[in-house]
Amino acid sequence: xxxxxxxxxxxxxxxxxxxxxxxxxxxxxxxxxxxxxxxxxxxxxxxxxxxxxxxxxxxxxxxxxxxxxxxxxxxxxxxxxxxxxxxxxxxxxxxxxxxxxxxxxxxxxxx
Amino acid sequence: xxxxxxxxxxxxxxxxxxxxxxxxxxxxxxxxxxxxxxxxxxxxxxxxxxxxxxxxxxxxxxxxxxxxxxxxxxxxxxxxxxxxxxxxxxxxxxxxxxxxxxxxxxxxxxx
Numbered sequence: 001x002x003x004x005x006x007x008x009x010x011x012x013x014x015x016x017x018x019x020x021x022x023x024x025x026x027x028x029x030x031x032x033x034x035x036x037x038x039x040x041x042x043x044x045x046x047x048x049x050x051x052x053x054x055x056x057x058x059x060x061x062x063x064x065x066x067x068x069x070x071x072x073x074x075x076x077x078x079x080x081x082x083x084x085x086x087x088x089x090x091x092x093x094x095x096x097x098x099x100x101x102x103x104x105x106x107x108x109x110x111x
Numbered sequence: 112x113x114x115x116x117x118x119x120x121x122x123x124x125x126x127x128x129x130x131x132x133x134x135x136x137x138x139x140x141x142x143x144x145x146x147x148x149x150x151x152x153x154x155x156x157x158x159x160x161x162x163x164x165x166x167x168x169x170x171x172x173x174x175x176x177x178x179x180x181x182x183x184x185x186x187x188x189x190x191x192x193x194x195x196x197x198x199x200x201x202x203x204x205x206x207x208x209x210x211x212x213x214x215x216x217x218x219x220x221x222x
Contacts, residue, residue: 033209042198042212043155058209091155098143100210102154 003027005092006103013081014111021076021106024107029101031094032074034058034066036087037105043090049074081110113138113201122128125191131216133199136180142203144175145210146184148195148221155198155212158184189220 004025013019025034027066032053035043035058045058045067055066063085065077074093078085088107116134123129135144136157159166159173162183167175172185186193198215 035212040214042214043210045209045211048209059211074139092154098145099157100155102156105152105154 004081004091004093004103006089006106007085008106009104009109012109015081015083017081019078020024021046021078021089021091022109023076023103025072025074025093025101026096027101028071029093030097032068033092033100034064034074034076035090035092036085037090038061038087040058045075046089047098058059058096061080078108081108083110086096088108113142114143115199115201115213117197117199117213117216119214120219122172122221123190124188125220126188127220129184129193129218129220131180131184131186131197131199131218134181135199138201140179142201143171143199144179144182145198145202146171146173147198147200147210147212148193149198149215150192150195158197163200170192170194179215189218191220193222195217195218 007022014033034046037043039108044060049055049068088105090105091103094100113135143160145160147155149155161173175182196215
């Protein structure tokens with residue numbers, strides 16, 4: 001299916017575990033983004049990527065790692081999950097025009 | 112990115128125009144005004160953007176004051192499906208500026 005997808009949609013993990021959230025887009029957009037959304041906050045940028053193998057930190061990057069070996073994929077890894085990383089994670093992409101296209105989100109709970 | 116101020120909530124009757132205000136007095140000359148919305152639990156959805164001139168598309172109209180310190184998003188005939196949180200964002204662009212989401216305005220469209 002065309003568009004931007006995220007997997008898993010829901011994930012429960014334990015403190016200290018490594019977890020990877022996947023993001024895949026079919027438009028070959030150059031730019032991809034990871035945001036987190038918590039109650040009482042708007043979306044906050046974690047990392048972004050301007051192209052394959054080019055990534056940069058956003059507002060709240062600590063505790064997260066990203067990679068972008070292929071244009072269409074932008075996985076986000078929590079190396080050692082903490083309860084404070086319980087959140088809804090959104091991936092987005094754009095081709096440098098003005099509209100960012102967002103995925104459906106991954107709801108992550110760290111116990 | 113420009114700091115934006117929006118009312119936390121607004122109500123609108125179904126079929127009437129919804130006018131959502133946004134103050135962005137610190138916006139710089141090359142920053143665009145973007146509007147996104149987020150329907151419950153979904154990823155944000157782009158609505159419209161503008162620089163200086165008023166803009167209209169199939170979803171909404173954007174009115175920007177001449178001094179660019181404020182703007183108004185107009186949904187001409189609000190429906191129940193327009194109930195969402197609306198975000199006003201001042202930024203360089205979808206890829207360059209990355210989107211800084213505040214708390215937005217919760218619009219409730221009532222029958």
